[in-house]
Amino acid sequence: MESQAPYGHALRTSCDKCRSAKVKCQREGQSCSRCVQRDEECTTTFLPRKVPKPDRRGRILHMESRIERMESILAASGLADEVATTPATTGSPTTDLDDRLSMLLLHDEGNSTFIGTASNLSLFSPAGLNWITNRTNCSDLSDLVKKRAQEISIFKETCLYPSHVHRGQAPLPPKNVADPLISCYFDTLNSVIPLFRRDKFEQLYVQQYSNNPPKSTSWYASFNVILALGGLLSLDEDIYAISEGSTRTYTAALDYIRNSWHVFTELSLNCRDFMTIQALITMVRPLT
Structure with missing residues (x-):
């Protein structure tokens, strides 16, 4: 026997048996066809469908x-x-x-x-x-x-640009002079702000003083600016001195930085390798 639907709720079209079996419920009077065939009581339970309001x-x-x-x-x-x-x-x-x-x-x-x-x-x-x-x-x-701010800055108005005094590029130092400069840079600044991998740099550094030096512009700029930074850092640490004194080291550091800025246009427009980015970042460090 089908129960009466409560007031305010929609009439369900499927009985409890058809709903549990998940089949279509076809009504035939008071009972559905499936319950009539099975000779079962056809009941329909009505459940409230309205969601209660939050308290x-x-x-x-x-x-x-x-x-x-x-x-x-x-x-x-x-x-x-x-x-x-x-x-x-x-x-x-x-x-x-x-x-x-x-x-x-x-x-x-x-x-x-x-x-x-x-x-x-x-x-x-x-x-x-x-x-x-x-x-x-x-x-x-x-x-x-x-x-440090009161010291003479290495960047003056005409310091990095060619003039009638500085035409062309300064020669690179011999290996026995470059060794302490490279070591000073990697032991001090690069250990605090790691920009170059020393093992990768050492491979190109050994090749630089061989019969087949690297031809890359980015390597030339990186090598020169590292020599310059190593020279300037060695003055602070007082671990590297030459016969002419610290003035000679300071002048050599200027020459190496000037070498790197000589190739700045080619470095920024034509080079596309990763060392180009390393060189450009390292060239900015003496400015800061």
Whole structure:
């Protein structure tokens, strides 16, 4: 016997037997054809199809209870009272907050400055060096940067460009002179900022002083700028000296950098190998 459909619900067209068997239910009066053939009772159970609405009031009450518990915890810990009384009692500008947010500078006038990779303030700028000095109570880094900035820069207006004095390219040094310069570069700067693989470089370096030196422009630029950086670094480390003194080493470093910039046009327009990118990046390092 078919049960009556509850009010407000659509009439189901399949009985319980046909629904469980997943077959089409063909009605024939009070029963379907499948139940008549099997001599079974044809029943239809109606289920509510309307999705119940969410209990918004219950959710709001739950959120209110959570907020009340959080407020009670803050009141018990004393943090809420401390936050409310700190501006009136301490009167310190931004020292404590500045200590907690070490990468955010909060100034007395109200503006803020962010020191990081996404900011326009470098840690090696005067403001950044002062910030480091205040945090570490040590001015060694600031003194070092200021000392380097006061030294004569290798890049002057006509330093890298050919003139009536510098025409053509300077000759490369012999291997016994180049060895300590190459070692100084790889032991100091390349170990901190690895740009060249030493084993790959050594293969071309050995070939450079053979009967069949490399013909690549990118190798020529890379080799010269590494010689220049090695010479400049050796002056700082005081590990390489020649008979004419440090002035000769400094002049030779300028010649090697000038050699690399002599081929800059060909390097940037015609060369397509990976060492070209390495050479261009290395050529920028003396500028920074």
